[in-house]
Amino acid sequence: MTDLSLSEIEAVATRHPDLFQQGGLRRFLPVFVVAAVAAYLGYVWVFFDVSKVLDRADWEIAGNYLADWIAYEIRPDLHLEDGYISVSYPRYSPLGSDPHPEWVILERADVTIKEVVDAPQDATSAQTQSGFMVNAPVVPEAGNAVADPLAVPTKPSGFMGAGGLVGTKVDEAAPTEVQTRMSNEVVSAQVEIGDAVISVYPDHTEIDRANGERLLIRTSLENGVTAEGALPDWAEQKEVGGKIRMFFGFAGRVEVENDDVKVRRRFLGWENFFFDTRSAFWGKTLGEVVQMILSSEEIVPGKANWQVAYSDIANNSEWQHGDVWTKLLQTIVMAFMGTLLASMTAFPLAFLAARNISPNLLLNQGLKRLFDFLRSVDMLIWALVFTRTFGPGPLAGISAIFFTDTGTFGKLYSEALENIDDKQREGVRSVGAAPVLVQKYGVVPQVLPVFLSQALYFWESNTRSATIIGAVGAGGIGLKLWEAMRTNQDWENVAYMVVLILIVVFVFDNISGALRKRLVE
Amino acid sequence: MVELDAGAMLRTQETERHYRQLLGQRRLYSVLIIIGLLVAASASLWFANETNAGKFFDRIPYFFDFFKDLAPRDGWEIWRALFDLPSPYDDGSLQYNYPVGRVYLIGPVYLPEYFYKMIETLNIAIVATMFGTALGFVFSFFAATNVNSNRAVRFVVRRFLEILRAFPEIVVAGFFLVVFSLGPIPAIMAVAIHTVGAIGKLYFEVVENADMKADEGLRAVGANKVSRVWFGIVPQVMPNFMSYALLRFEINVRASTIIGAVGGGGIGEQLRLAISRGHEAKTLAIVLLLFTTIVAVDQLSAYIRKRLVGEQAFALQGALA
Numbered sequence: 144m145t146d147l148s149l150s151e152i153e154a155v156a157t158r159h160p161d162l163f164q165q166g167g168l169r170r171f172l173p174v175f176v177v178a179a180v181a182a183y184l185g186y187v188w189v190f191f192d193v194s195k196v197l198d199r200a201d202w203e204i205a206g207n208y209l210a211d212w213i214a215y216e217i218r219p220d221l222h223l224e225d226g227y228i229s230v231s232y233p234r235y236s237p238l239g240s241d242p243h244p245e246w247v248i249l250e251r252a253d254v255t256i257k258e259v260v261d262a263p264q265d266a267t268s269a270q271t272q273s274g275f276m277v278n279a280p281v282v283p284e285a286g287n288a289v290a291d292p293l294a295v296p297t298k299p300s301g302f303m304g305a306g307g308l309v310g311t312k313v314d315e316a317a318p319t320e321v322q323t324r325m326s327n328e329v330v331s332a333q334v335e336i337g338d339a340v341i342s343v344y345p346d347h348t349e350i351d352r353a354n355g356e357r358l359l360i361r362t363s364l365e366n367g368v369t370a371e372g373a374l375p376d377w378a379e380q381k382e383v384g385g386k387i388r389m390f391f392g393f394a395g396r397v398e399v400e401n402d403d404v405k406v407r408r409r410f411l412g413w414e415n416f417f418f419d420t421r422s423a424f425w426g427k428t429l430g431e432v433v434q435m436i437l438s439s440e441e442i443v444p445g446k447a448n449w450q451v452a453y454s455d456i457a458n459n460s461e462w463q464h465g466d467v468w469t470k471l472l473q474t475i476v477m478a479f480m481g482t483l484l485a486s487m488t489a490f491p492l493a494f495l496a497a498r499n500i501s502p503n504l505l506l507n508q509g510l511k512r513l514f515d516f517l518r519s520v521d522m523l524i525w526a527l528v529f530t531r532t533f534g535p536g537p538l539a540g541i542s543a544i545f546f547t548d549t550g551t552f553g554k555l556y557s558e559a560l561e562n563i564d565d566k567q568r569e570g571v572r573s574v575g576a577a578p579v580l581v582q583k584y585g586v587v588p589q590v591l592p593v594f595l596s597q598a599l600y601f602w603e604s605n606t607r608s609a610t611i612i613g614a615v616g617a618g619g620i621g622l623k624l625w626e627a628m629r630t631n632q633d634w635e636n637v638a639y640m641v642v643l644i645l646i647v648v649f650v651f652d653n654i655s656g657a658l659r660k661r662l663v664e
Numbered sequence: 665m666v667e668l669d670a671g672a673m674l675r676t677q678e679t680e681r682h683y684r685q686l687l688g689q690r691r692l693y694s695v696l697i698i699i700g701l702l703v704a705a706s707a708s709l710w711f712a713n714e715t716n717a718g719k720f721f722d723r724i725p726y727f728f729d730f731f732k733d734l735a736p737r738d739g740w741e742i743w744r745a746l747f748d749l750p751s752p753y754d755d756g757s758l759q760y761n762y763p764v765g766r767v768y769l770i771g772p773v774y775l776p777e778y779f780y781k782m783i784e785t786l787n788i789a790i791v792a793t794m795f796g797t798a799l800g801f802v803f804s805f806f807a808a809t810n811v812n813s814n815r816a817v818r819f820v821v822r823r824f825l826e827i828l829r830a831f832p833e834i835v836v837a838g839f840f841l842v843v844f845s846l847g848p849i850p851a852i853m854a855v856a857i858h859t860v861g862a863i864g865k866l867y868f869e870v871v872e873n874a875d876m877k878a879d880e881g882l883r884a885v886g887a888n889k890v891s892r893v894w895f896g897i898v899p900q901v902m903p904n905f906m907s908y909a910l911l912r913f914e915i916n917v918r919a920s921t922i923i924g925a926v927g928g929g930g931i932g933e934q935l936r937l938a939i940s941r942g943h944e945a946k947t948l949a950i951v952l953l954l955f956t957t958i959v960a961v962d963q964l965s966a967y968i969r970k971r972l973v974g975e976q977a978f979a980l981q982g983a984l985a
Contacts, residue, residue: 180794187791190784191848205843473715476708483705519958523922523932524951527939532727536716610832611919614926615936618716621834625926628838641835648830 210393211634215414219247219334221343221404223362227254227328228345235460237414239425246408248333255323336408337394343404350389350397360387360399367401413635415461422455462636467623471643473537474619478605480537481544486598488549489514493556494582500560511557517550522612530616540617544605555597556590563589592662599655599662606651610644620644734944741945746953748776751945759943778934778953784848785930786957788920792852793913796859800825801905803860804867805893810876822868829861837923851928855919863912870904871897903972910965910972917961921954 147155188194215237222229230249232242334341338353350358358378359371367384374380378389386400395408418424423442424432436448443451457465495501496510525543533539568585576584613621624640627633713720736742737753744751744762751760765777775783805811807821833854840850879896887895924932931954938946 183790184794187787190787193849196844196847196849200844202843205839208839208842469715472711476712480705480708480712483701515959516955519955519962520951521918521921521954521958523918523925524935524954527925527936528730531730531939532718533720533723534717536718537712538716538718538720538723541712607830607832611834611922611926614834615922621832624832624834625838628835628841631842637835637838641832644832645827645830649826652826652830 208631208634210409212638213413213635214393214409214411215635216395216407216409217242217244218408219244219406221332221334221406223343223345223402223404224328225257226345227256227326227330228332228343230329230332235420237420237461239420246335247406249329250331250333251327252330253325254328254330256326256328258322258324259320334397334406334408336397336406337391339389339391341397341404341406348399348404358389362399362401364401368399413462413639415459417459418452418455419459419461421460424452424455462639467620467636467640467643470618470620470623471640471647473540474609474613474621474644475606475647477537477540477544477609477613477617477619478602480541481609482548482598482602482605484541484545485548485601486552486594488545489552489556490594492549492553493560494586496553496557497560499563499565500582500586510553514550514553514557517546518554519550520546522547522608523615526612526615526617535616535622536618538618540609540612540619543612543617544609548601548605551601552597556594559590559593560586596659596662599659603648603651603655606648733942734947736945736948742948742952745945745949746776746778748774758941759946762946778931778950781929781931781934782953782957785920785924785932786917786961788848788851788855788924788928788930789913789916792855792859792920793909793916795852796856796916797863797905797909797912799856799860800863800867803864804871805897807864807868808871810872810874810879811893811897822865825861825864825868827861828857829865831857831861833858833919833923834926837926837928841927846927846929848929851920851923851930854923854928855916858919859912859916863908866908867901867905870901870908874900907969907973910969914958914962914965917958 332343342349348360380387389397398405498507525546529539529542571585610621613619614625627636748766754760766774767780768774837850837854840853882892882896921932924930925936935950
């Protein structure tokens with residue numbers, strides 16, 4: 144490369160002034176565009192009130208829901224009673240009706256429970272107590288051990304001194320009466336969550352983390368929830384005495400209220416994906432399930448085992464496989480039938496609309512405007528109209544796609560027809576063929592690959608559109624997705640349906656791509 | 665005519681026989697494909713009818729009822745609904761309360777409610793197209809073989825674009841509805857994310873068809889990667905890029921209407937409410953407004969595209985749907 148001196152550069156510049164001194168508009172066009180875009184974005188910022196929306200955005204909930212896509216939660220609820228803890232799980236817990244996960248270690252002991260009884264009884268038998276009467280030693284129980292009365296020693300040596308029970312007379316005029324009884328109850332619980340161990344007692348909760356951090360929270364009905372010392376950054380308390388919430392990242396979170404400790408522990412995966420907790424196959428390994436299906440012993444009398452297994456999967460209460468598959472098939476059918484009918488209707492109409500094929504100007508223009516109308520009345524409008532007509536379901540979706548795409552295909556097809564090479568048509572006509580045969584041998588072979596490839600394109604894209612118009616009531620998986628999202632509970636179901644939709648779209652993409660390739664070559 | 669000798673005769677017969685065989689084969693395939701399509705179609709129709717809430721033949725009479733229900737009390741009602749003028753039938757119900765939705769700008773000057781909502785939908789589409797094309801623009805160069813020689817990066821970017829394209833828009837919208845609560849931002853997100861995937865794919869195909877001579881020239885004078893792309897490829901592909909962006913904008917106007925109907929605000933939501941509540945004048949006013957807007961947007965975009973890339977603009981239509 145030769146080096147140019149300054150004078151040479153200037154000489155080049157004077158020879159080509161148009162390149163180096165462009166007109167004002169051209170030179171400042173990029174600046175104008177950037178300024179216009181910036182101004183427009185500023186206007187939109189105000190128009191949509193973006194700052195306020197961002198201010199109110201709830202990112203924490205977004206994180207939780209995002210985690211729900213791939214994980215599930217087990218939610219033990221430790222209710223702090225007077226002197227003991229009652230442990231409960233939600234009714235439809237992923238662990239079945241009577242869960243005893245091994246990461247929740249319960250200690251049981253005999254305690255005396257105060258009960259308020261309405262009917263007046265023999266006053267002398269009634270005893271008032273501080274309520275914290277624990278009969279030691281306690282026996283740690285792990286996992287699924289249900290209270291075994293024989294295992295619990297009964298020799299009392301409680302906090303309340305010798306004998307423990309101090310009877311006092313209750314005012315006999317009282318309409319209600321406090322009664323005590325002995326019962327074997329949970330007195331403390333240890334919950335592992337992430338790197339932390341939460342030890343819950345009826346009047347306080349301790350959190351120990353692996354890095355040595357420790358937090359003691361005292362709970363009482365009168366004073367609320369109070370932490371000892373400053374709260375670490377993974378815990379928050381919005382008001383004095385109010386509940387304390389602790390976050391352990393993906394592992395979950397714990398809420399301590401004055402009478403309740405709520406644990407939300409998260410596990411990776413989709414729980415009970417095949418069999419729900421009511422199924423006989425629940426909790427079995429794949430080998431065991433196969434064995435059960437193959438064994439001659441009937442689980443449900445009068446029904447083959449594989450039938451039971453299939454119906455258990457299809458009717459899985461959490462995942463609703465059967466329903467999801469039906470809805471997905473509806474969506475596929477909507478796209479397939481809508482596109483097929485539309486292209487079949489548009490095919491003859493396009494011949495009538497093409498001005499080089501049918502010379503009737505009125506007919507040409509009339510049909511073209513009809514195509515424009517069908518196309519421009521949005522698919523949404525058609526979907527809403529037909530949902531009103533047919534009720535929610537695939538018929539509404541088929542009709543909506545059919546109406547919109549008849550317009551689109553009509554337009555595309557008639558334009559393709561107007562651009563054909565006239566020579567072949569002339570050739571066929573010159574040997575005296577009838578008009579229909581002229582079209583069949585002179586026109587159709589030219590445009591058919593284009594027509595089919597367009598139809599395939601739209602089949603593919605309608606599979607996606609069918610999902611969306613489904614949500615406005617046209618049925619199919621779209622509606623199901625929308626319902627699942629609306630309840631905000633079932634994000635894992637949303638993820639499952641999204642995976643199914645992605646698979647279907649990819650499969651159709653590839654089928655239609657391969658067919659189109661073969662058509663064009 | 666030339667007399668054919670015996671050998672030539674035989675060869676002609678051979679050719680004829682082969683031709684007939686091929687023809688027969690083709691006919692057989694055509695018949696098989698048609699039968700297959702018929703079976704699939706009738707099974708599909710049966711399934712659709714069976715799983716639909718209302719059956720086709722039971723419901724078809726109501727189709728016309730619906731249009732009868734759509735007839736407004738008088739012809740002026742549509743205009744009153746469209747321009748938020750008071751209605752003589754106003755009985756305090758939602759059906760005739762047109763002036764309530766007025767958006768006052770300065771003093772007595774107001775924007776009718778549906779125009780305001782239409783502008784909202786258009787703004788959603790414009791913003792989504794802007795962000796979507798900007799991101800798609802960046803991604804397309806990473807996905808193009810002639811710009812990015814790293815196979816792994818290309819593969820990842822292409823798969824990523826495919827997922828963005830196939831990901832159902834309503835899921836994105838639904839998810840951001842939870843974060844931002846109701847409003848246009850979730851709709852923008854949903855439409856923009858889909859746009860990135862769709863436009864990225866089209867753009868990288870355009871980039872791959874670019875003439876590489878300009879790029880070579882720039883490389884010869886030692887330009888770095890960014891300036892080679894910026895000065896060598898971008899000017900070539902810009903007209904096509906703009907044309908695709910405009911086509912995408914047409915599609916996004918429709919998409920943001922639909923997303924609006926499922927909670928993204930704008931005119932789509934108004935339409936859904938009007939239809940489901942059976943407010944005939946409002947429905948017709950919205951349909952009219954929407955129809956006019958879509959036709960206007962399509963015409964404008966077609967005009968600009970024609971100026972940008974000539975007749976080719978129309979051949980692209982199908983490729984983008």
